[in-house]
Amino acid sequence: MNQSDPKVEAQTARNVTLVGAALDSVLGLIKIVIGLVANSQALIADGIHSLSDLLTDGLVLAANYVARQRPDQNHPYGHDRFETLGTMLLGTLLVAVAGGLIWDSIGRLGQHHQLEAGAIAISVAIFSVLSKEWIYRYTLKVAEKLNSPLLKANAWHSRSDALSSVVVLIALVGNMLGYPWFDQVGTLVIGGMVAHMGASLVWGSLRELVDTALPEADTQAIREQAMQIEGIRGVHRLRTRTMSGRTLLDIHLQVEPHISVSEGHEIGVWVSHQLRSQFDDITDVTFHIDPEDDTETDSPDPTRMRPLRPEVMTLLQARWSSDQIWSGIERTTLHYINERIDVDLFYSRTHLTCEEIEEVQQRLQQAVHDLPWLGQIKVWVGAPNA
The missing domain is CATH 3.30.70.1350 (Cation efflux protein, cytoplasmic domain)
Structure with missing residues (x-):
């Protein structure tokens, strides 16, 4: 289980995001300049996309800083929801950018422009593919180490940039071969890819914000691990939710009804230890010791x-x-x-x-x-x- 210092984690996330922001700045300016010189709408659109990433990089930096703060009196469970909120805003921005690209591309479908300086434009597209793939792998490695959904989202955002640059590359080659409409179609495809990525981020964040449970297979694995502790006779009312890559769960543990309170509590402590040891993402376990299965008793009948x-x-x-x-x-x-x-x-x-x-x-x-x-x-x- 990840027990790193939150300050160290925040600094690590900040560093990888700043590297990505620097790369986005260089790529964005190069693509726009060469796109104007080469008369390529797809390359210009891809450059605008890269510069728009600076906004998302800034969002990632701000959300990561707040989310890595330690729990306090007002936020006893931590600040991880700020990272979830940041991920949702990032996805929303991507959908907005995609909408602008698609709208502009549709307006230009009938306008065919001959590509100029094609070799230079193609070289820029190839450089974009390789550099964005590198930053994707670098960011994803850090995201997995920190178990950060926000950094993972930013990593996949970089991967979408690499894929969009592939589409631009195809559009440029098609234009040089005498199919200038490839440029507009390529822009449409880029917009669709960005919109899909943004919508996926928004949907995942919304599911987390409304405390969606873990998949049934994960829940069953947790239940099986709890049952391995000596003294556990049953597991019920297992509830899970996630907060920025962390899993919080409530669990009812049925034990032999005539044991002491202290023994029952110690059994629960062992279950908590077992779950934290076997599942790196589980950071908070609230257990309730039951002498019998009270699954059907949602609220006690006063009578x-x-x-x-x-x-x-x-x-x-x-x-x-x-x-x-x-x-x-x-x-x-x-x-x-x-x-x-x-x-x-x-x-x-x-x-x-x-x-x-x-x-x-x-x-x-x-x-x-x-x-x-x-x-x-x-x-x-x-x-x-x-």
């Missing part, structure tokens, strides 16, 4: 809720105070199971035989038979360990 200890002990005191066994009870443990309350009584004296213990249990059970929520009464002989 079926059982009384808590103060009321239970008051009622038991009223029923058993006249019984001599009551004065020797050192501790009472309540088990809320199957909509009833089982009671364990720890008796400090040790002179009772098995037959006498059985008789005491029956006598105490009979004294509270009219309490509908009361389950089984058990008497344990010998003072319990404090």
Whole structure:
């Protein structure tokens, strides 16, 4: 699991984004200048696309800076949603740029211009393909190391630039071969590719913002890992959501109903450790220990809720105070199971035989038979360990 310092991560993301921004600046200016000289609308459009990337690079820098801040009182889960928001805005900008390119290209479909300085234009397109492919691989490597969806989106944005430059290259070659309409068609294809990439980013960000769960296969893998911990009898109400590449989950763990609270909690701690160890993206686990499967109990029925200890002990005191066994009870443990309350009584004296213990249990059970929520009464002989 990635345990790097957020400041180091932010600096690493900043560096790779600045490299990409410098490359976009150089490529954008070269493409526009050569496009004007060569009379290539596709190359000019690709240059505008590269310069527009400076806006997205700035957005990535700002969103990454905020998202890498440590949790605070107002944002106890961290600031990762700012990265998600940045990704959505980046996608929106791409769709807007694509719309402009497509609209301009449609208006020029009937205007055929002969390509000038074709060799230079083709050389620029080839350089663009190679350089954008390099920055794609560089950015993606850093994004995977930091598990950053925003950087991954920016990496794939660079890949879309490389592909668009391939389309420009084809358009330029087609124009030189006597098919000038290749230029406008190439611009349309570029616009479609950019629009598709932008829409994909927006859709993915929206799914994260509305807390869409992990795919069923991932959820099943989490459930299977939790079941490997000794003491787990069942897993239910497993809920997942993502925040900028991090997975947060809530999980209900069913354990043996008569174990202690501390043992149940320790089992939950082990489940949390297991999940964090096996899944690098899981950073927050909230577990709930259950003595039984409460999958169907979305909200408790007030008429079926059982009384808590103060009321239970008051009622038991009223029923058993006249019984001599009551004065020797050192501790009472309540088990809320199957909509009833089982009671364990720890008796400090040790002179009772098995037959006498059985008789005491029956006598105490009979004294509270009219309490509908009361389950089984058990008497344990010998003072319990404090």
